[in-house]
Amino acid sequence: MNSQPSSKILDNIRQACGTCSLNSLCLPMGLSHEEMLTLDQLVKRQLIVNKGEYLFRMEHHFDYLYAIRAGSFKTFLVSEKGTDQITGFYLPGELLGFDGIEPGHHQVTAVALETSSVCQLKFDELLQIASKIQGLQRHLMAILSQRFNNQFTISVNHNAEQRIARFLLSLSERFKRRGYSADTFNLTMSRQEIGNYLGLANETVSRILAKFREQGILESHQREMHLLDLRALQMTACG
Amino acid sequence: MNSQPSSKILDNIRQACGTCSLNSLCLPMGLSHEEMLTLDQLVKRQLIVNKGEYLFRMEHHFDYLYAIRAGSFKTFLVSEKGTDQITGFYLPGELLGFDGIEPGHHQVTAVALETSSVCQLKFDELLQIASKIQGLQRHLMAILSQRFNNQFTISVNHNAEQRIARFLLSLSERFKRRGYSADTFNLTMSRQEIGNYLGLANETVSRILAKFREQGILESHQREMHLLDLRALQMTACG
DNA sequence: CGACCAGTTGAATGGGATCAATAGGAGTGG
DNA sequence: CCACTCCTATTGATCCCATTCAACTGGTCG
Numbered sequence: 311m312n313s314q315p316s317s318k319i320l321d322n323i324r325q326a327c328g329t330c331s332l333n334s335l336c337l338p339m340g341l342s343h344e345e346m347l348t349l350d351q352l353v354k355r356q357l358i359v360n361k362g363e364y365l366f367r368m369e370h371h372f373d374y375l376y377a378i379r380a381g382s383f384k385t386f387l388v389s390e391k392g393t394d395q396i397t398g399f400y401l402p403g404e405l406l407g408f409d410g411i412e413p414g415h416h417q418v419t420a421v422a423l424e425t426s427s428v429c430q431l432k433f434d435e436l437l438q439i440a441s442k443i444q445g446l447q448r449h450l451m452a453i454l455s456q457r458f459n460n461q462f463t464i465s466v467n468h469n470a471e472q473r474i475a476r477f478l479l480s481l482s483e484r485f486k487r488r489g490y491s492a493d494t495f496n497l498t499m500s501r502q503e504i505g506n507y508l509g510l511a512n513e514t515v516s517r518i519l520a521k522f523r524e525q526g527i528l529e530s531h532q533r534e535m536h537l538l539d540l541r542a543l544q545m546t547a548c549g
Numbered sequence: 550m551n552s553q554p555s556s557k558i559l560d561n562i563r564q565a566c567g568t569c570s571l572n573s574l575c576l577p578m579g580l581s582h583e584e585m586l587t588l589d590q591l592v593k594r595q596l597i598v599n600k601g602e603y604l605f606r607m608e609h610h611f612d613y614l615y616a617i618r619a620g621s622f623k624t625f626l627v628s629e630k631g632t633d634q635i636t637g638f639y640l641p642g643e644l645l646g647f648d649g650i651e652p653g654h655h656q657v658t659a660v661a662l663e664t665s666s667v668c669q670l671k672f673d674e675l676l677q678i679a680s681k682i683q684g685l686q687r688h689l690m691a692i693l694s695q696r697f698n699n700q701f702t703i704s705v706n707h708n709a710e711q712r713i714a715r716f717l718l719s720l721s722e723r724f725k726r727r728g729y730s731a732d733t734f735n736l737t738m739s740r741q742e743i744g745n746y747l748g749l750a751n752e753t754v755s756r757i758l759a760k761f762r763e764q765g766i767l768e769s770h771q772r773e774m775h776l777l778d779l780r781a782l783q784m785t786a787c788g
Numbered sequence: 789c790g791a792c793c794a795g796t797t798g799a800a801t802g803g804g805a806t807c808a809a810t811a812g813g814a815g816t817g818g
Numbered sequence: 819c820c821a822c823t824c825c826t827a828t829t830g831a832t833c834c835c836a837t838t839c840a841a842c843t844g845g846t847c848g
Contacts, residue, residue, distance in 0.1 A: 466748025
């Protein structure tokens with residue numbers, strides 16, 4: 311291996327991954343130089359998806375996972391009646407596309423909520439590498455396990471207030487983990503989309519945000535969010 | 550390798566796994582003799598759990614996955630208020646315990662709904678084997694992926710009728726896949742538990758089952774279920 | 789047999805949906 | 819720059835599905 315090109319690539323990866331989605335996928339694992347190079351082989355970086363464009367579509371063939379570098383996405387499935395059902399929102403540093411593993415084609419459609427940048431990872435190659443790199447295999451399963459568990463944090467047994475409080479706390483938590491502000495952020499989704507995801511009417515989302523505003527829990531204007539009292543929000547989330 | 554003992558063990562496995570949970574985990578993969586023997590090493594078969602006993606408990610250390618040979622389980626988490634929230638029901642041939650992968654301790658408690666028999670699989674060893682056996686790794690991820698996807702089949706956007714119809718269809722489907730009857734089975738859980746899982750009051754479950762009975766969609770008495778019109782049930786599930 | 793629990797059914801209440809009207813940005817074109 | 823349109827968000831009024839409270843029934847088990 312000639313060291314000059316290698317270290318150049320390495321610098322690129324370091325530079326790229328420092329602020330990037332793969333952060334959560336790679337860096338915590340303490341990869342060696344060779345392992346990082348191996349991992350870099352399967353990454354086609356800098357795929358740009360404009361607002362409203364599809365990253366992948368339901369029933370299309372599954373080949374890739376996507377790591378979000380910047381921007382945000384929603385995933386949704388189309389029910390028998392033709393109505394959409396939003397199944398998740400994805401922020402920088404998060405992986406999406408796992409829905410396609412089992413039947414071999416995607417179960418949901420992914421749309422960019424704003425102009426976004428993603429890394430494309432070939433799943434087959436990722437698995438091959440995972441079987442060699444200690445911890446990567448477990449890390450992937452951990453992501454899936456965690457995602458399954460988190461499903462129940464916004465549950466059928468919670469009322470509208472609790473669901474919205476939990477939703478906001480979830481966003482806050484995820485922004486914080488990526489180094490963004492935990493109390494001030496812009497929603498990239500509409501009230502309609504939040505409502506669809508939480509099983510509420512958009513009017514209910516509006517009304518409860520108004521209530522939270524009156525209670526001094528948060529300030530909001532359109533899609534700008536400023537959480538004033540995280541403690542109160544947590545109390546509300548618990549009922 | 551001395552062939553006599555090997556083939557004896559193999560016969561045991563074949564005999565055991567033919568009617569067993571691991572069916573779905575091992576057999577579809579087309580394992581070689583050596584691979585089956587490897588896999589057998591990590592299985593402690595025939596763990597019996599009586600009705601009401603815990604298989605594992607929330608916050609306890611995670612080490613094992615469990616494959617159900619016979620019987621059934623529910624998993625639940627205890628909320629901040631101290632109320633239970635049932636997160637899943639598990640039938641013969643299904644794996645449980647994945648909830649503990651990420652933080653390293655279980656996120657839910659698993660209780661037997663009837664006297665049950667399970668295989669205990671050491672997760673670390675399973676991963677090691679998975680990194681060697683082509684397909685097993687992907688198979689494990691497929692299980693997790695599928696489970697995540699299925700979460701949305703019983704969703705916040707469905708009314709009580711739809712949720713119960715979907716719940717019954719899900720049970721029917723799963724029984725059928727294991728070779729049991731798709732239209733006649735005993736529920737091992739109470740109305741209360743079904744309601745908790747679906748986010749409904751037990752009275753609502755009762756009422757809607759009564760409605761289905763009146764409509765000739767099913768016959769039921771206590772926990773005995775006999776689905777008469779799967780087509781109508783599917784229509785109801787879709788709304 | 790009696791106690792207890794699960795299941796069923798009825799009546800009243802309430803949370804959130806729906807329908808409807810208005811307000812406020814954002815984008816477009818003159 | 820303003821006028822116009824379109825879409826999202828907000829707020830009010832009414833309705834309905836599911837919950838809650840309550841009474842009763844049937845099964846199971848000591």
